Amino acid sequence: DGGITQSPKYLFRKEGQNVTLSCEQNLNHDAMYWYRQDPGQGLRLIYYSQIVNDFQKGDIAEGYSVSREKKESFPLTVTSAQKNPTAFYLCASSIVPSNYGYTFGSGTRLTVV
Amino acid sequence: GDSVTQMEGPVTLSEEAFLTINCTYTATGYPSLFWYVQYPGEGLQLLLKATKADDKGSNKGFEATYRKETTSFHLEKGSVQVSDSAVYFCALINGNQFYFGTGTSLTVIP
Numbered sequence: 001d002g003g004i005t006q007s008p009k010y011l012f013r014k015e016g017q018n019v020t021l022s023c024e025q026n027l028n029h030d031a032m033y034w035y036r037q038d039p040g041q042g043l044r045l046i047y048y049s050q051i052v053n054d055f056q057k058g059d060i061a062e063g064y065s066v067s068r069e070k071k072e073s074f075p076l077t078v079t080s081a082q083k084n085p086t087a088f089y090l091c092a093s094s095i096v097p098s099n100y101g102y103t104f105g106s107g108t109r110l111t112v113v
Numbered sequence: 114g115d116s117v118t119q120m121e122g123p124v125t126l127s128e129e130a131f132l133t134i135n136c137t138y139t140a141t142g143y144p145s146l147f148w149y150v151q152y153p154g155e156g157l158q159l160l161l162k163a164t165k166a167d168d169k170g171s172n173k174g175f176e177a178t179y180r181k182e183t184t185s186f187h188l189e190k191g192s193v194q195v196s197d198s199a200v201y202f203c204a205l206i207n208g209n210q211f212y213f214g215t216g217t218s219l220t221v222i223p
Binding site: 004006031033041042043050092096099100101102104105109 | 206
């Protein structure tokens with residue numbers, strides 16, 4: 001079955017450490033996205049990519065970095081510069097143009113300890 | 114700019130009650146409209162969509178009609194079940210930009 005896989009489901013990080021969240025899709029979608037969700041809040045866009053080797057900052061890119069070396073993969077690194085990284089992170093993908101909506105992964109819950 | 118506004122929750126209903134979650138939007142041009150559902154600890158799943166005015170999206174007993182005249186896309190279900198307890202997000206796509214509402218939490222009690 002085609003879909004998006006995010007791993008791990010739960011991640012714990014010590015303060016001052018960088019951590020990378022994985023997102024892989026086998027839907028042959030050109031575009032991929034990273035969102036952050038805080039408790040009781042909506043979704044905020046971190047980064048997106050519409051083509052390999054190209055990506056754009058979203059609304060809250062500070063303290064995060066991404067790469068898009070392969071169409072299937074769009075990993076997100078949460079750096080030590082991110083002041084409040086504890087959150088639920090969602091990866092999504094879509095065709096371009098994305099009129100048919102996004103397909104979401106099941107999310108990664110990151111907790112800073 | 115484009116935006117989506119949905120009713121604030123939380124909403125608590127008894128099983129078999131009628132559900133309405135209001136959603137209105139602001140957009141230029143001709144956006145596509147969506148409802149997504151998020152179960153606890155999970156990602157978002159597409160519930161239904163409508164791509165042009167007067168289209169009705171439907172799935173699993175849920176319905177929403179794209180009303181251009183009132184810029185609305187209200188979600189309805191005639192008889193909710195405990196398993197419908199989740200957070201519901203209204204969203205629109207205009208060009209390649211996706212705009213989400215803040216989500217409405219629904220709890221259905223037996």
